[in-house]
Amino acid sequence: MNERRPTLAVWKFASCDGCQLSLLDCEDELLAVADRVAISYFPEATSTMVEGPYDVSLVEGSITTAHDADRIVEIRRQSGLLVTIGACATAGGIQALRNFADVQDYMSVVYARPDHISTLATSTPIADHVAVDFELRGCPISKRQLVEVISAFLAGRRPVTPAHSVCMECKQGGTVCVMVAHGTPCLGPVTHAGCGAICPAYDRGCYGCFGPMETPNAPALSRKLEQLGMTREAIRRVYRTFNAEAPAFRDESKRYDP
Ligand code: SF4
Numbered sequence: 616m617n618e619r620r621p622t623l624a625v626w627k628f629a630s631c632d633g634c635q636l637s638l639l640d641c642e643d644e645l646l647a648v649a650d651r652v653a654i655s656y657f658p659e660a661t662s663t664m665v666e667g668p669y670d671v672s673l674v675e676g677s678i679t680t681a682h683d684a685d686r687i688v689e690i691r692r693q694s695g696l697l698v699t700i701g702a703c704a705t706a707g708g709i710q711a712l713r714n715f716a717d718v719q720d721y722m723s724v725v726y727a728r729p730d731h732i733s734t735l736a737t738s739t740p741i742a743d744h745v746a747v748d749f750e751l752r753g754c755p756i757s758k759r760q761l762v763e764v765i766s767a768f769l770a771g772r773r774p775v776t777p778a779h780s781v782c783m784e785c786k787q788g789g790t791v792c793v794m795v796a797h798g799t800p801c802l803g804p805v806t807h808a809g810c811g812a813i814c815p816a817y818d819r820g821c822y823g824c825f826g827p828m829e830t831p832n833a834p835a836l837s838r839k840l841e842q843l844g845m846t847r848e849a850i851r852r853v854y855r856t857f858n859a860e861a862p863a864f865r866d867e868s869k870r871y872d873p
């Protein structure tokens with residue numbers, strides 16, 4: 616008897632496609648997953664598109680247009696489980712910098728014909744619009760964590776992804792702390808683990824691409840950054856990158872507004 620395989624759909628909103636590429640980059644793991652699920656909608660990988668509903672939807676990107684705000688509601692309706700992947704989908708992405716400014720000002724600088732652009736004034740995470748079953752962080756996401764999330768949902772359990780900070784990964788990997796040893800500013804103490812502390816392993820500070828950890832103490836880190844000689848503007852900027860709209864980073868950056 617043929618067992619029905621769960622269906623998987625992959626959706627794109629405002630984003631660079633890097634997280635979808637991480638999924639394609641899974642190669643061997645993806646082949647194993649493809650054996651267990653029917654990849655029914657994934658335009659980046661195949662022109663074959665099967666109509667929904669879908670058992671699991673992976674959603675990349677943020678909501679930046681009225682059309683996308685409607686589209687995500689329809690995708691939620693068609694999806695059993697909805698998992699957001701990456702900094703854009705979970706925290707609005709780099710495009711959320713518009714939330715701190717006037718989007719009309721950006722449009723007049725970037726586009727020769729801004730009158731042709733139809734956009735919202737903000738970039739917001741998917742969870743601001745519909746219920747989300749799980750958020751996978753990173754810019755881009757870790758393919759190891761992505762395989763864990765897909766495997767977990769196939770097995771009917773919660774994914775096991777750490778809620779602690781990048782600092783823990785430095786300790787686990789035996790990496791010397793760049794902030795303590797060299798006074799290099801590092802967002803690791805407030806940043807979600809998942810990358811394996813790549814940047815400190817190469818003698819660089821973490822710049823927070825996985826977004827805030829579960830219980831970040833950003834004011835304590837900011838005091839340390841002040842002690843290291845960073846200006847108020849520089850501190851504001853370290854929190855305003857890929858995850859600028861994540862509440863912990865957004866609120867801390869606002870404390871350093873002029
Ligand atoms: S290098 Fe950064 S992430 Fe690693 S332990 Fe030090 S502060 Fe934490």
Ligand code: SF4
Binds near residue numbers: 806815822824
């Ligand atoms: S160390 Fe920080 S900036 Fe570097 S990859 Fe990891 S989370 Fe991203």
